[in-house]
Amino acid sequence: MNRLHSLLLIVLLVAPLGCSKSGPTASSGTSDKRGDKPHVAYITNGVASFWVIGEAGAKAAGKEVDAEVTVLMPSEGLSDQKRMVEDMITKGVDGIAISPIDSENQKGLLNKAAKYTKLITQDSDAPGSDRIAYIGMDNYLAGRMCGELLEIALPEGGKVAIFAGRLEQDNAKRRRQGLIDQILGRSQDDSRIDPTDERIKEGKWDIVGTYTDQFDRAQGKANAEDAMSRHPDLAGMVGLFAFNPPLILEALKQADKLGEIKVVGFDEADETLQAIKEGHMYGTVVQNPFEYGRQSVLVLAGIVRGKSLDELGFGKNKFMDIPARKIRQDNVDEFWTELKANLGQ
Structure with missing residues (x-):
């Protein structure tokens, strides 16, 4: 075998190795x-x-x-x-x-x-x-559903505080706006944005503020305590994230105001569902x-x-729309049974 043939053989043997890929490669979408x-x-x-x-x-x-x-x-x-x-x-x-x-x-x-x-x-x-x-x-429509619960819980309106983990998330923004639009009797418009750092007073409603905690549970409870301290006549509290209602309820219990201030929220934490059963919380909007x-x-x-x-x-x-549901005393047991079945409990 001459030198030229030897070189060609080496190239043919090594070439497949040069086609190997390391690290991520762009997806063509046709895999x-x-x-x-x-x-x-x-x-x-x-x-x-x-x-x-x-x-x-x-x-x-x-x-x-x-x-x-x-x-x-x-x-x-x-x-x-x-x-x-x-x-x-x-x-x-x-x-x-x-x-x-x-x-x-x-x-x-x-x-x-x-x-x-x-x-x-x-x-x-x-x-x-x-x-x-x-x-x-649709988080905007779910926010309006939460507003419907609040309207029933507080037919005379009053001062309301809103609590969320963070407002940078698209879902939190839309839930908050849907809630506000519903209780203020506005038309549906999911492009509307009310300032998050301003008090909103209109008709029988006074939204005293929107509190965020960045998923810090201690801060979330402190926010609920602060709202009650600043507004002794607070009528309602709304928790937009799963952990907000339990923290609100904990603060209310320590202040001996369970049932006095109406609470509505989102999601299906055990503490939330138990509070609805016991009448300490009016209702919650659950996802799936x-x-x-x-x-x-x-x-x-x-x-x-x-x-x-x-x-x-x-x-x-x-x-893909997975619709939200409103949970109150009349359907909390049925929902909780379904939830436990999904968790294999």
Whole structure:
């Protein structure tokens, strides 16, 4: 074998090695993993009982469609969620379902994720990003449902304080606005935005303020105590996140004002449901976090395996609506039984 032939043989043997890839590669959107087991990540916006239910749904769906599921709950806010997304990209997961903490300021991160993997949003949307679709409820309409509960609990109106984990999230903004629009008798307009740092007085209602705690439970309880201290004649308190109503109830109990100040809220923490049963809280608007988790994994696995959004149950607006429900004393037992069944309890 002469020298030229030897060189050609070496090139042919080594060339395939040069085609190997390291690190994440951009997704063409045409991958077909029908015969593989997809690996998807379900990333929440914090740590809460709400997300424990979502995790149960995601894991159940993993078994249903033979997918590997990684559930991540950021305990330290925005930077923690960013680290989790980047870690999943580096590990080459096939899809990510995320509840963005700050959709506006996370567009760069979300678009990066969408470049390297299949990205959907769940619970809270990021409509300006490159995400494929959104799974959840219409948070503006859910806010109006919460307002309907408050109207029944306080037919004469009065002073009301609103409490939330953070207002950077799309879902929190929309819930707050829906609530305000409903009790003030306004028409539906989900593009309307009332200032978050101003008192809103109109007709029989006086919204004294919107308090945020950045998922700090001690601060959340302190906010409830502060609102009662500043407004001795406070008539109502509204918690927009799952952990807000239990913190409000705890503050009311210590102030010996359970039942005196009307409470409505969101989600299905055990303390919230028990308080409704006992008459200490008027009602709550529940989502379906189990189905958020379940559908997120079903959808991501379906997309990875080549299914279209139409096949997966989405409309033209790329939104899978999982409707909210109002829970009061007359249906709390039925709902709680259903919830426990989903959790295998």
